[in-house]
Amino acid sequence: MAPVAHDSAKGLIRQTNEALILSAAERVFARAGFGGATMAAIATESGLPKANLHYYFGSKDVLYRAVLARILNDWLVPTHGIRAEADPRTALEQYIRAKMALSAQRPDGSKVFANEMLHGAPIVKTILSSELRPMVQEKAAVVQGWVDAGRMAPVDAVHLFFTIWAATQTYADFDVQVCAVLGCKRLSIKDHARATEHVVSLLLRGCGL
Known part of the structure; x- marks a missing residue:
């Protein structure tokens, strides 16, 4: 795969995963609030490994800010x-x-x-x-x-x-x-x-x- 095509594919995967995480976080924060929400619950809701959440957003606080x-x-x-x-x-x-x-x-x-x-x-x-x-x-x-x-x-x-x-x-x-x-x-x-x-x-x- 050419470098440009490879980078494009990686970018698309990132966008897709971030969208999944943000949508899942939106639902979990709505039900549990910031204090009650956990990265584990959001990971389960998104269907992605918890490690992916930390990779893309770093922490619950950063993810919450991104959702808002x-x-x-x-x-x-x-x-x-x-x-x-x-x-x-x-x-x-x-x-x-x-x-x-x-x-x-x-x-x-x-x-x-x-x-x-x-x-x-x-x-x-x-x-x-x-x-x-x-x-x-x-x-x-x-x-x-x-x-x-x-x-x-x-x-x-x-x-x-x-x-x-x-x-x-x-x-x-x-x-x-x-x-x-x-x-x-x-x-x-x-x-x-x-x-x-x-x-x-x-x-x-x-x-x-």
């Missing part, structure tokens, strides 16, 4: 469509639907992040101020521009994002409460679809869209 960073990154990607030249209704609807989809597909990620917030964000506090805050300021400026141009109803641009996060993430963070009220063991695809249409309609009407 991935969750936040995946939450920020859908904001890319919120641009000054975009249609406000289309851009906000796509963002809300993306957040609802993440709550349905990655509820454990939302729970891990929520638990970190409830404990004062000791690990991601720096990321919140260095990455999340500038992003919100940038996208809030876009929303304010739409408001000023009369393209949507007057809203507090920054607090709009807080409202979207609260409305969408509740279906992951408080799924037990939602299921208790709905009288089901777990939220089905139909339940999530119903919730999505409600949240999208409510928020867009609140924005005059």
Whole structure:
């Protein structure tokens, strides 16, 4: 095998294993919290040897930070469509639907992040101020521009994002409460679809869209 092809294969294996470990860690941290989670439990969940976890991430602390960073990154990607030249209704609807989809597909990620917030964000506090805050300021400026141009109803641009996060993430963070009220063991695809249409309609009407 040529060196370049060999390096490419090794890189693909690394990416695959890291993804397996991060997904497994997300599930274990959601169930056990940082204190209760162990590298052994995460290894079992991932189906990889414990040595692989230490090889790729070094320690539970490093792995936890990587999990949180991935969750936040995946939450920020859908904001890319919120641009000054975009249609406000289309851009906000796509963002809300993306957040609802993440709550349905990655509820454990939302729970891990929520638990970190409830404990004062000791690990991601720096990321919140260095990455999340500038992003919100940038996208809030876009929303304010739409408001000023009369393209949507007057809203507090920054607090709009807080409202979207609260409305969408509740279906992951408080799924037990939602299921208790709905009288089901777990939220089905139909339940999530119903919730999505409600949240999208409510928020867009609140924005005059």
